[in-house]
Amino acid sequence: MVGLGFILVREERGRESAVDVNLLYSQARRSFGVWKDTSLSERLDYLRALRYVMVESVDEIVDVIQKSTGKVAFEALTAEVLTVIDTIAYWEKEAHKILGIRKVPTPLLLQRRRSWIEFKPRGVVLVISPWNYPFQLTAIPMLAAVVAGNTVIVKPSEVTPEIGGLLARLIEKAGFPEDVVQIIDGDGDVGAALVSGKPDFIFFTGSVRTGKEIQKTAAEHLIPTVLELGGKDAMIVLDDAPLERSVNGALWGAFTNCGQVCMSTERLYVQKGIYESFSEKLVSALQHVTMGEMTSAAQVQIVRDQIEDALEKGARLLVGVPPSQWEEDSMEIRPTVLVNVNEDMAIWHEETFGPVVPLIPFESEKEVVESVNGSPFGLSASVWSQDLKRGKKLAEQLDAGSININDVMITVANPHLPFGGVKASGLGRYHGCEGLRVFCHETAFMASKGTRRTELNWYPYTEEKYDFVLSVLENIFGRKKRWGRIIKKAVNPRIWQ
Numbered sequence: 001m002v003g004l005g006f007i008l009v010r011e012e013r014g015r016e017s018a019v020d021v022n023l024l025y026s027q028a029r030r031s032f033g034v035w036k037d038t039s040l041s042e043r044l045d046y047l048r049a050l051r052y053v054m055v056e057s058v059d060e061i062v063d064v065i066q067k068s069t070g071k072v073a074f075e076a077l078t079a080e081v082l083t084v085i086d087t088i089a090y091w092e093k094e095a096h097k098i099l100g101i102r103k104v105p106t107p108l109l110l111q112r113r114r115s116w117i118e119f120k121p122r123g124v125v126l127v128i129s130p131w132n133y134p135f136q137l138t139a140i141p142m143l144a145a146v147v148a149g150n151t152v153i154v155k156p157s158e159v160t161p162e163i164g165g166l167l168a169r170l171i172e173k174a175g176f177p178e179d180v181v182q183i184i185d186g187d188g189d190v191g192a193a194l195v196s197g198k199p200d201f202i203f204f205t206g207s208v209r210t211g212k213e214i215q216k217t218a219a220e221h222l223i224p225t226v227l228e229l230g231g232k233d234a235m236i237v238l239d240d241a242p243l244e245r246s247v248n249g250a251l252w253g254a255f256t257n258c259g260q261v262c263m264s265t266e267r268l269y270v271q272k273g274i275y276e277s278f279s280e281k282l283v284s285a286l287q288h289v290t291m292g293e294m295t296s297a298a299q300v301q302i303v304r305d306q307i308e309d310a311l312e313k314g315a316r317l318l319v320g321v322p323p324s325q326w327e328e329d330s331m332e333i334r335p336t337v338l339v340n341v342n343e344d345m346a347i348w349h350e351e352t353f354g355p356v357v358p359l360i361p362f363e364s365e366k367e368v369v370e371s372v373n374g375s376p377f378g379l380s381a382s383v384w385s386q387d388l389k390r391g392k393k394l395a396e397q398l399d400a401g402s403i404n405i406n407d408v409m410i411t412v413a414n415p416h417l418p419f420g421g422v423k424a425s426g427l428g429r430y431h432g433c434e435g436l437r438v439f440c441h442e443t444a445f446m447a448s449k450g451t452r453r454t455e456l457n458w459y460p461y462t463e464e465k466y467d468f469v470l471s472v473l474e475n476i477f478g479r480k481k482r483w484g485r486i487i488k489k490a491v492n493p494r495i496w497q
């Protein structure tokens with residue numbers, strides 16, 4: 001077993017990329033030549049070894065994630081490490097079912113053939129990931145690609161550069177063969193250079209702006225992509241919602257990971273009948289919130305700008321620190337709840353990605369559905385009601401890739417469920433079956449024993465054949481089923497010879 005190709009590139013933005021893209025791709029293609037022929041069981045053995053290494057290194061992993069992001073240890077453990085380990089265990093159990101040969105029926109006119117689907121790896125996959133859950137959002141697509149038989153080039157975010165090294169060490173300890181995974185440290189220019197290197201598939205998680213840039217280059221070379229982009233998730237609290245649970249759910253949905261979650265609750269709609277009691281309870285329950293620091297200084301500025309913009313346009317701080325008391329250069333933003341927000345404010349329609357949530361009263365279900373679906377984003381949403389039927393009916397009207405009822409964000413933690421957005425929140429899905437199959441070419445097979453001299457659809461095109469196909473069309477696909485007529489025609493040997 002040999003080591004891992006880990007290339008460390010540190011450079012200033014604007015300088016020519018120092019990454020030897022051609023070398024990386026030639027190494028990845030060479031290793032693909034071997035890796036694609038390993039059996040799924042063999043590949044899962046490496047994953048199992050990695051799972052054990054992760055469990056044994058859990059303190060180190062949590063420590064590196066914490067130092068790199070500023071998040072609290074509990075969130076690093078649950079939302080990053082546990083999620084990855086649980087997903088690996090899911091593949092160990094389900095991958096054979098998901099990627100195994102799938103037999104499918106063959107239509108009557110194509111009789112005496114068998115049909116099936118095989119899932120073949122795409123080749124070299126490029127994974128580009130963000131900084132908010134840098135461990136989980138790098139490891140899961142990277143390992144899914146590997147399970148499916150691809151080799152991977154991975155570029156984690158430059159904002160959390162320690163994560164690449166951490167993953168490289170873990171993979172090396174698990175004994176992965178050389179160059180099956182190559183992790184590159186670098187910024188957006190490095191990412192762009194890697195995209196131009198023409199991978200066979202790109203899996204990108206990050207902002208809409210970068211997603212569009214990647215998609216443009218990918219389109220030039222017809223490279224398929226999955227884009228997991230931003231969100232502006234709504235939580236809808238109906239007047240019969242379990243009140244305390246909804247309040248606690250709202251706090252976690254808005255403030256976990258300092259609100260730096262693509263599926264954060266960024267619009268909190270509360271039905272008018274319970275609006276007052278909900279907001280009172282929300283304010284008093286805030287004492288239970290535990291938050292770390294923001295990860296990126298640039299993101300602190302974006303969040304501050306949105307709060308200032310909202311306050312200038314008439315919003316009010318129900319909870320939070322007013323701009324006059326903000327400390328320059330601080331990475332801390334206290335939990336913030338805004339009221340009196342309206343559509344003229346950036347906070348209404350732009351992603352915030354910080355611990356700020358607008359509290360919005362609404363009257364009718366129709367009104368709230370229109371408002372929620374008016375967003376350009378559609379990643380996830382939640383509906384809260386003690387009447388599950390009512391909650392489900394409302395949930396089904398929302399434009400979002402995933403929806404929770406009486407819970408928030410948690411679909412993403414179930415590896416059996418697909419994950420991804422609609423509208424500006426992204427293209428494609430991962431997790432669940434799709435999370436492995438998306439890294440494959442779905443190849444269609446059909447086989448005949450080859451004992452017949454010719455086939456119905458081949459030459460010569462005789463009148464008998466025409467008559468027979470017409471009869472099938474009318475009698476099988478039409479209103480009346482007259483099998484007798486078809487059988488009579490089908491026994492005519494001239495049709496099949």
Ligand code: NAD
Nearest residue numbers: 129130131156157187188191192206207210228229230262
């Ligand atoms: P970003 O788009 O700035 O950067 C993401 C990654 O892309 C980084 O690794 C970066 O170096 C790289 N990159 C930047 N420019 C590039 C280019 N031109 N070509 C190739 N790569 C390039 O995003 P971010 O600030 O790191 O992450 C925050 C965003 O990610 C938010 O919008 C958030 O909603 C989104 N996000 C989405 C999901 C999801 O699953 N839908 C999950 C987490 C975060």
